[in-house]
Amino acid sequence: xxxxxxxxxxxxxxxxxxxxxxxxxxxxxxxxxxxxxxxxxxxxxxxxxxxxxxxxxxxxxxxxxxxxxxxxxxxxxxxxxxxxxxxxxxxxxxxxxxxxxxxxxxxxxxxxxxxxxxxxxxxxxxxxxxxxxxxxxxxxxxxxxxxxxxxxxxxxxxxxxxxxxxxxxxxxxxxxxxxxxxxxxxxxxxxxxxxxxxxxxxxxxxxxxxxxxxxxxxxxxxxxxxxxxxxxxxxxxxxxxxxxxxxxxxxxxxxxxxxxxxxxxxxxxxxxxxxxxxxxxxxxxxxxxxxxxxxxxxxxxxxxxxxxxxxxxxxxxxxxxxxxxxxxxxxxxxxxxxxxxxxxxxxxxxxxxxxxxxxxxxxxxxxxxxxxxxxxxxxxxxxxxxxxxxxxxxx
Amino acid sequence: xxxxxxxxxxxxxxxxxxxxxxxxxxxxxxxxxxxxxxxxxxxxxxxxxxxxxxxxxxxxxxxxxxxxxxxxxxxxxxxxxxxxxxxxxxxxxxxxxxxxxxxxxxxxxxxxxxxxxxxxxxxxxxxxxxxxxxxxxxxxxxxxxxxxxxxxxxxxxxxxxxxxxxxxxxxxxxxxxxxxxxxxxxxxxxxxxxxxxxxxxxxxxxxxxxxxxxxxxxxxxxxxxxxxxxxxxxxxxxxxxxxxxxxxxxxxxxxxxxxxxxxxxxxxxxxxxxxxxxxxxxxxxxxxxxxxxxxxxxxxxxxxxxxxxxxxxx
Numbered sequence: 001x002x003x004x005x006x007x008x009x010x011x012x013x014x015x016x017x018x019x020x021x022x023x024x025x026x027x028x029x030x031x032x033x034x035x036x037x038x039x040x041x042x043x044x045x046x047x048x049x050x051x052x053x054x055x056x057x058x059x060x061x062x063x064x065x066x067x068x069x070x071x072x073x074x075x076x077x078x079x080x081x082x083x084x085x086x087x088x089x090x091x092x093x094x095x096x097x098x099x100x101x102x103x104x105x106x107x108x109x110x111x112x113x114x115x116x117x118x119x120x121x122x123x124x125x126x127x128x129x130x131x132x133x134x135x136x137x138x139x140x141x142x143x144x145x146x147x148x149x150x151x152x153x154x155x156x157x158x159x160x161x162x163x164x165x166x167x168x169x170x171x172x173x174x175x176x177x178x179x180x181x182x183x184x185x186x187x188x189x190x191x192x193x194x195x196x197x198x199x200x201x202x203x204x205x206x207x208x209x210x211x212x213x214x215x216x217x218x219x220x221x222x223x224x225x226x227x228x229x230x231x232x233x234x235x236x237x238x239x240x241x242x243x244x245x246x247x248x249x250x251x252x253x254x255x256x257x258x259x260x261x262x263x264x265x266x267x268x269x270x271x272x273x274x275x276x277x278x279x280x281x282x283x284x285x286x287x288x289x290x291x292x293x294x295x296x297x298x299x300x301x302x303x304x305x306x307x308x309x310x311x312x313x314x315x316x317x318x319x320x321x322x323x324x325x326x327x328x329x330x331x332x333x334x335x336x337x338x339x340x341x342x343x344x345x346x347x348x349x350x351x352x353x354x355x356x357x358x359x360x361x362x363x364x365x366x367x368x369x370x371x372x373x374x375x376x377x378x379x380x381x382x383x384x385x386x387x388x389x390x391x392x393x394x395x
Numbered sequence: 396x397x398x399x400x401x402x403x404x405x406x407x408x409x410x411x412x413x414x415x416x417x418x419x420x421x422x423x424x425x426x427x428x429x430x431x432x433x434x435x436x437x438x439x440x441x442x443x444x445x446x447x448x449x450x451x452x453x454x455x456x457x458x459x460x461x462x463x464x465x466x467x468x469x470x471x472x473x474x475x476x477x478x479x480x481x482x483x484x485x486x487x488x489x490x491x492x493x494x495x496x497x498x499x500x501x502x503x504x505x506x507x508x509x510x511x512x513x514x515x516x517x518x519x520x521x522x523x524x525x526x527x528x529x530x531x532x533x534x535x536x537x538x539x540x541x542x543x544x545x546x547x548x549x550x551x552x553x554x555x556x557x558x559x560x561x562x563x564x565x566x567x568x569x570x571x572x573x574x575x576x577x578x579x580x581x582x583x584x585x586x587x588x589x590x591x592x593x594x595x596x597x598x599x600x601x602x603x604x605x606x607x608x609x610x611x612x613x614x615x616x617x618x619x620x621x622x623x624x625x626x627x628x629x630x631x632x633x634x635x636x637x638x639x640x641x642x643x644x645x646x647x648x649x650x651x652x653x654x655x656x657x658x659x660x661x662x663x664x665x666x667x668x669x670x671x672x673x674x675x676x677x678x679x680x681x682x683x684x685x686x687x688x689x690x691x692x693x694x695x696x697x698x699x700x701x702x703x704x705x706x707x708x709x
Binding site: 236 | 448449450470473474476478480482483484485486487488489493497498500501502503505545
């Protein structure tokens, strides 16, 4: 095993000395993350809430204004038909319908009804439910408390002495009783399972460019193997007591370490420079990092094993990284694509990993939520590594 | 006592119809000797050394190195051999010291033993002062020395050198040959492959001549030369057509073989001093004038020519 780590360490040392690698591993991903993040609009990580106000009265408009002030949701006004379409194709995490008569109910002190349309299993929709419930609850409660105060004051006008002194306590008692009753009833209506948050800004670009450039780093990792084969060191290694499996595993460990280190760097910059909250769930994040490095290193090993020239590797890595990134949703969210494209994308482990990463950042994903992505990545890695072992040759 | 025993070793690439690179080769190498495999490019030298290094699995036969079978106990064989490949197989973007440390670890060295052995090898290859320079900054000869140094780290019982002097300057070649002679003085066994006759002649205790995958002759330099007897080779150029002259010369007493080779005639003669005057006489009688004469005493080149009918081109 010691030889395995020595091999991996040697590969990392060589990569560190290759100045060109730094461009692909560090500089370009950061530049592209910033570019795409700004292009897709920064600061818009709030959950998109499609909203249709059918009431158009004082209280409904107050509610809309309060939601627009929210840090958690981003209100996108829509008519009823548009609202349905937005939720169906996943452009909004949920839709809020304010029915006609909402304001009248609030003014009458009757329970007010709101209709929330969305995928109830979606963490995005659940977060919106909580936010709408809180905002509407505050609004209606305040309105009701004001009414109670007005009624109590009116009643006090006809009283004197000790009775008048009891008015504040009376008002408080009525308000408390009113607050114990449900102030707003939120009816949730199930919508398509695609409903969820569409990532934007750095939430979109940071994980996307991470996957994109981890795929690009296969060039550095694969080139190391091709150069070793070319200059005869791979063959020479086999004249030492290194076993074949140690050699292959050592090469893969080197690639794994390189891509993992690259991830730490890029995720750190994403977290602390671009404000993408990767540390929402560190354990889930670690699993996704392991998954991505496993997929990348096994793919890199296979490419290096199958290809014999630097030119062929460059072409293969460019084609692979571009197509994998595009299909996986690294450049644009898969949610805005059709079901066919999404299906094809999810044949690749990187699409699952991106779902996992963006879920951690924007939807509160935990370890349990990313396990499917980890499973897909492990299966792919095992297959790619197996093929590489079968086809591995020294010359 | 033999350290290497090769028995009927064969290698066919892409069987059953691929090239038979090594064909039923057998030989032994004694402890402490320098044994050379001499042959032209493509003769099967590198394939033989690859099999003895456990890089290639033989198609037939077996060999033991220090008592370990190359087929059945590759790990044990690898622990007693040091292999110097023909190409410089070290990492150019690492320093000499980093390379030696890395390869030392691959050979299983660690800790103080590794450090002290790296120091010793750096001394041996005269690169102590340049040990912290990257190998890609070295001259060709220095790179060759690192290439050899790597194979010495684990104190192998036998050192395989596969054409280590190809494409290098005379000074570096001299340095490498002197180094190999030093290894023998220190008791190391050396298996050396080359297509340079002079190197084989200078270095070797015994020489195996290999051609088209077959061992065609084996012995000390003296034993091999005896194959062609006391014959010398005489290369003669004339100012007219050679064909007629060669016919006349081949009938002379003391000339055992005469042939046309490009722009000159090649003759094998018993005694050059005795035959030469007659060559001039015959040339004059045929209306030709000899423009140059070159006499080669019996050597490995002649042996190869004698055995194969072809020259062993350097």
